[in-house]
Amino acid sequence: MSYYFVIISPADTPLFELTFGTSKAGGDGVPRFRNGETARYMNQFIVHAALDVVEEVQWLSPNMWLKVIDNYAPTNSHISCFLTGTNVRFMLLHQPSAITTASAGSRSSTISSTSIPQNPTSPQTEEAIRQFMNEVFELWVKTLMNPFYTIGKPIKSPVFRQRVVGAGRKWL
Amino acid sequence: MPSYPPSLASSPSRHLSQYSTSSSTLVGGTANPTSTSMSTGASTTTTATLRYPSTRKTIYDRNLNRSRNAELSRASFAYLFMEMVSYAHRRVQGIQDFEKRLNEQGYPLGLKMLDLILYRSSPAGSSSSTSSTSSSGGAAGSNRPLRLLPLLTLLTTKLYPLLFSRPADSLEQSTTNPGEYMIIDNTPLTNQYISVPKEMSQLSVAAYIAGIIEGVCDGAGFECKASAHNTATDVWPNRTVFLIKFEDHVLEREKELERQGVK
C-alpha cells in the first residue's frame, strides 16, 4: 500500500503533507504509486476532488471519523477522511501496490488478502486508518496548543512530522 | 457513502496551486527509508533547526491531560490579564477599538480550544493514558456540533468548565431576534480584578472571553459575532451578558438540518 496524507485547512490550504508506504508485512515504508512521476500531482488532485464529498456529508454526520469517503478507480485510490472540530480535514489517500506479477499497465482488482498492506477497504485496514487518524489528531491538538502556532498556517514542527511518520509506521 | 470518481475533465475548483512545487518539500515530506534511525526524526526533514533538551522532551511527549485539573493562583491570572489589558489600552483609541483588540486576543484561543474539548470528550482523551489509541476510543468517538443547541451547550458546559472550572450561569435565546443567544456569567473572572476608569464605564474587559466564544463558534462553522455587555445588578455587580449573533447563513442551515432531522 502507498499512502498520501495531507491536512487541509477550512480555506483549502494544505497545512502538512506526507507520502509513505506500508511498513506492515515486511514493507519498507517507501511509497510506490502506480502513476509514477505524476503521482504527486494526481494524488493532490484526487484528494481535493474528495473535499467536495466531505462538504456534502460534514453537516449530516457529527462524526469526526468519516471512513472512506471517495475513491478514484483509474489508480485504485481510496480516500479516508477525519474531520476536526474546526473543520480541518485529515485526508488519507491509500492505494494498494500493483501486483508484482502483473505486467505494467494492467490493473488487477483481484486482491484477495484482507491485510492492511494489500486491501484498501477491509475492516482491518479501516480500523488501522482510524487509529492512525486518532493519533494524528492528538498530535494536531498538541500543535494547536502552542501559542506560536498560527491557525491556518502550515505545520513546520519537525517533531510533528517525525511523530506522524511514526504513526504511519505503527498502524499502516 | 456513495462515491464516484471525479472526472478529470472537470476543472478543479480548489486551489491546488497552494501546494509547494519545490522538490525539497517533496523530499522532506517523504519518509526516508534509507535512514538507519527514524526515531531521531531530524533525518526526515531538511529544515529542522530546533534544538531539544537531551531528555528529548517536547510538547509532543506531554500528555494533553497533564494540566487538565491543575490549578494556579487566581491572582496570577489577574496580574497577567491586567497587563494584557493595559498593554492593549496603550495601542488602541476608544472603547470599541479596545474591545475589538481584547476580542482578537481571545479569538484564536477559541479556535484552538474547540479541538481540545473534542479530544477530551472522547473516551480515550478523557483518560490519563498517554495515547488516544486504545482500540475502542480515540477522538473518533467525539461528536462535532452540527446544530445550534449542541454548540451552545458545548460553550456553557464544556468551554466554561475548561476555562473557569464551572459552567456558565445561564443560556438564553433572544425573544425578539431568533438568531441571537445570550450566555450569562454573574461573576466573570476577567472583571473581578479590573476597575475600569469612569470615562470607560462602558468597556467590558470580558471582551476577551467573548473572543474565545466567537472563536469556538466560528471554528465549528457557526459564524457569529460575540460581544460582552455589562449588566450589573445589585447582587452581581460584574454580571456580564455575552451576546452571540449568528450569521444568516448559519440560521438557514439550521432550518435545513432541522427539516432533515439532523440532531
Add this chain to the structure above:
Amino acid sequence: MASGQKAARVGEEVWKTRVEKVNAELVTLTYGTIVAQLCTDYDYDYAQVNQQLDKMGYNIGMRLIEDFLAKSNIGRCGNFRDTAEMISKVGFKIFLNVTPTVTNWTADNKQFSLLFDENPLADFVELPDDGRAQDELWFSNILCGVLRGALEMVQMSIEARFVSDVLRGNDVTEMRVTLLRYIEDEMPPDDD
C-alpha cells in the same frame, strides 16, 4: 537548611488554605497569547519582546508583593539567602505552584540560581523554528521582571535574568538572581 524548611511549610500552608485557585491552563494560555502578541507587534524583534515582558513583570511584581506579604504573613528576611528561600518556596509556590531549586550561590552570598523543573507558563510551548527564537527569546522573561519589581518594593535592588531554558534546547531552565544593593529607606524607588 532551616529557613528552607520553614519557607516550604509556609508556602504549602498558604497555597492550600489562602490562595484562590483558577484553572492552570487559563493562565498558561493567556500568557502564551501575550507573548505571541508581543512577537507580532514587535515584528519578531525578540530583544524588544524580552524587554517588554520584563517591564510587564516589573509592574506585576510591584503590586504582587503586597499580596505576598499579606498572605504569607512573614517579616523581613534576615539575609539574602533567606530571601532566596522565600522567593522559591513561598513566592513561586503560591503564584505558580512550583518551587524552583535555589542553588549555585557565589561566595559573597549575593548571587544564586533558580532551577525550574517545571514551568507552567511554558507548558504547551515550542518556540518558532525561525533560526533566531531559540537564541534570542526568553519566553518566561516576565518572571525576571516580577522578581525585580517585587524585591524593589522591599528595598532590594536586584538583577534577574534567564541563562538557560529547556525551550532553547538547554537541559535546565535557570534564572540567575543578583543582589545589587539594599535600597535606603529615604530613597525613592527606581522609576523604570
